[in-house]
Amino acid sequence: xxxxxxxxxxxxxxxxxxxxxxxxxxxxxxxxxxxxxxxxxxxxxxxxxxxxxxxxxxxxxxxxxxxxxxxxxxxxxxxxxxxxxxxxxxxxx
Numbered sequence: 001x002x003x004x005x006x007x008x009x010x011x012x013x014x015x016x017x018x019x020x021x022x023x024x025x026x027x028x029x030x031x032x033x034x035x036x037x038x039x040x041x042x043x044x045x046x047x048x049x050x051x052x053x054x055x056x057x058x059x060x061x062x063x064x065x066x067x068x069x070x071x072x073x074x075x076x077x078x079x080x081x082x083x084x085x086x087x088x089x090x091x092x093x
Contacts, residue, residue, distance in 0.1 A: 025066035026058050029073060033086055036075035 034046035058066075065087060073086035083089040 024058055025063045025070060029066045029069050029087065032070065032073050033078070033088075036078050 030050045031047070034043050034050065037043040037046050069085070069087040077085035078088075
């Protein structure tokens with residue numbers, strides 16, 4: 001089964017830090033990814049890691065990237081290792 005925690009850390013630190021108390025596209029994307037965890041305890045840990053790592057502002061470009069990923073990011077995509085669907089893979093040059 002796919003374990004997105006490690007990839008979620010990369011997502012959080014590189015692409016989509018979440019602003020506390022403010023619903024942004026990146027916040028919503030992080031929630032989608034965390035909701036793919038296999039149980040409530042792991043989902044809570046995922047969300048806690050997001051909260052801990054969310055200490056910088058999200059740029060307009062990052063929010064736009066998150067908005068696009070919200071259209072493609074699903075638990076099924078993660079289970080099929082389609083990390084790019086959720087913005088968890090580095091963009092290809």
